[in-house]
Amino acid sequence: MTILLYELVGADERRPFSPHCWKAALALAHKGLAFRTVPVRFTEIAGIENGATAKLPLIRDGDRLISDSFAIALYLEETYPDRPTLFAGEGGKAMARFVERWSQLTLHTFIGEAALMDIHDMLGPADRAYFRESREARFGRRLEEVPADREARLPAFRESLAPLRTLFRQQPFMGGERPLFADHIVAGALQWARVTSPFSFLAADDPVAEWFARCLDLYDGLCRRVPAAA
Amino acid sequence: MTILLYELVGADERRPFSPHCWKAALALAHKGLAFRTVPVRFTEIAGIENGATAKLPLIRDGDRLISDSFAIALYLEETYPDRPTLFAGEGGKAMARFVERWSQLTLHTFIGEAALMDIHDMLGPADRAYFRESREARFGRRLEEVPADREARLPAFRESLAPLRTLFRQQPFMGGERPLFADHIVAGALQWARVTSPFSFLAADDPVAEWFARCLDLYDGLCRRVPAAA
Incomplete structure (x- = not known):
């Protein structure tokens, strides 16, 4: 199933800019996982996924929600161990x-x-x-x-x-x-x-x-x- | 066989002080290897092991000589893989x-x-x-x-x-x-x-x-x- 990545944008939703969201996007791409980005503005964060997070990035993988870029990388490493490693040990x-x-x-x-x-x-x-x-x-x-x-x-x-x-x-x-x-x-x-x-x-x-x-x-x-x- | 660690000292040979020599000593101890230290003064370095090194630390492990603390750590990791790891991957x-x-x-x-x-x-x-x-x-x-x-x-x-x-x-x-x-x-x-x-x-x-x-x-x-x- 395609993973959703909620990422921060400004007026132009094609320009995600948050460093933490880019870390998560790079981690997902590194693992070769299919993901779809959902653009979110600062003042919209509280309204996504029933207020699941105060900060982006947030990913939805099936029924799991994970926020914080480092936590996302750890989650991906644990959940997809057969894909290229993010940490090498x-x-x-x-x-x-x-x-x-x-x-x-x-x-x-x-x-x-x-x-x-x-x-x-x-x-x-x-x-x-x-x-x-x-x-x-x-x-x-x-x-x-x-x-x-x-x-x-x-x-x-x-x-x-x-x-x-x-x-x-x-x-x-x-x-x-x-x-x-x-x-x-x-x-x-x-x-x-x-x-x-x-x-x-x-x-x-x-x-x-x-x-x-x-x-x-x-x-x-x-x-x-x-x-x-x- | 006991490893020799040539380490830098000053007037008092019981006070090795070089940071790089301490890194090597800690790496040897971490691996649980028996080692004997050989105190060397700045102006004596050129005379040890037939001029093997311009800088300390230097270790002798059997017939092998290795200088540079990072190279020593890599050598120990490779040579003694069954001992506690220095890098964890x-x-x-x-x-x-x-x-x-x-x-x-x-x-x-x-x-x-x-x-x-x-x-x-x-x-x-x-x-x-x-x-x-x-x-x-x-x-x-x-x-x-x-x-x-x-x-x-x-x-x-x-x-x-x-x-x-x-x-x-x-x-x-x-x-x-x-x-x-x-x-x-x-x-x-x-x-x-x-x-x-x-x-x-x-x-x-x-x-x-x-x-x-x-x-x-x-x-x-x-x-x-x-x-x-x-």
């Missing part, structure tokens, strides 16, 4: 958690602030009001102020990716010779940046950009089907 | 590389500078001359100047450990329920700090300090046999 599972923590604190912090107005501008009217209110409460500033220093902060952001950069001198993917869910975790963050913002987060000749291009090619170019923000 | 192996890159750029950079004079002061006369010359060439400054701003840089260092800190809310070790070589990689760096310097790199109530204390307890307290620098 217990060590890979434990350490993907570290990659998630690192990605969250390194990539998400900067991208979420640098692309904040770009994300706002993708949303429809009702979502814009929700987004402004919730994000201004989180940041304690007007939305417009948050990304104002993104150019100044860019060098430090690029520098913070050094562990990835030096890793890709040794192996083509975080998972080694082939991608694993750890790759999806970081690629999901960069796809979020790519879909929402025209800002150049990575220099074109950065080994991290070259690895991301390899990720965009995966699973018949799943991520490339959504053009980059212009 | 291919995913763990690939991602331990990421942990190594992260540790090198985050912990080693700061500890190596903050503890620089402390390390110098542990060495005997010949090693001090070598150390001063090589490190002053590397840093382009007098040795004494390098750690001068360590107090000012400490908050940023502690902040940079946030991925570990939030990970330990989810699991007791980087390897999950049990330690893997990824734990040894980071614990080796902190043991280097502990053995060389009285500087408080971690706050006592930091979850990273609590995890490090668990690492100090491993393998019958292998790391605790060397008292902390005072």
Whole structure:
């Protein structure tokens, strides 16, 4: 049975942008599972599947509902063990958690602030009001102020990716010779940046950009089907 | 046959301090292998095993010589597959590389500078001359100047450990329920700090300090046999 993936969109439902939803989509594609995406807007989340979740992604697999991208990856690994592995063992599972923590604190912090107005501008009217209110409460500033220093902060952001950069001198993917869910975790963050913002987060000749291009090619170019923000 | 571990010491040969040598010692202990340590000073490295290596650790296992801590861990995993695993699968192996890159750029950079004079002061006369010359060439400054701003840089260092800190809310070790070589990689760096310097790199109530204390307890307290620098 086709799995449903509820994923976050803005005004244009053909442009899902949430990093966590991209992680789930990449995990499903990695497993070679048929899935259908259901576009959901911020202000619609509470209304899906009888209020099953406050956050996306959410998947429905038969009568099972699973939210949270990491939980989805674990579920898929356990439920479809004969399909390509997302973790390549217990060590890979434990350490993907570290990659998630690192990605969250390194990539998400900067991208979420640098692309904040770009994300706002993708949303429809009702979502814009929700987004402004919730994000201004989180940041304690007007939305417009948050990304104002993104150019100044860019060098430090690029520098913070050094562990990835030096890793890709040794192996083509975080998972080694082939991608694993750890790759999806970081690629999901960069796809979020790519879909929402025209800002150049990575220099074109950065080994991290070259690895991301390899990720965009995966699973018949799943991520490339959504053009980059212009 | 007992494995030999050549490890770096200063004037006091009972205080091995190199992070990479500690990683190798922890890996050997994790595998439950009998090993004997051979203390080596900086200026003695070129003379051991017919110039087999420019850097420590080096191990001799029968007629095999292996240098580089990661290569040693891979060798032990392959050669002693029936002993407790250091990687828990291919995913763990690939991602331990990421942990190594992260540790090198985050912990080693700061500890190596903050503890620089402390390390110098542990060495005997010949090693001090070598150390001063090589490190002053590397840093382009007098040795004494390098750690001068360590107090000012400490908050940023502690902040940079946030991925570990939030990970330990989810699991007791980087390897999950049990330690893997990824734990040894980071614990080796902190043991280097502990053995060389009285500087408080971690706050006592930091979850990273609590995890490090668990690492100090491993393998019958292998790391605790060397008292902390005072």
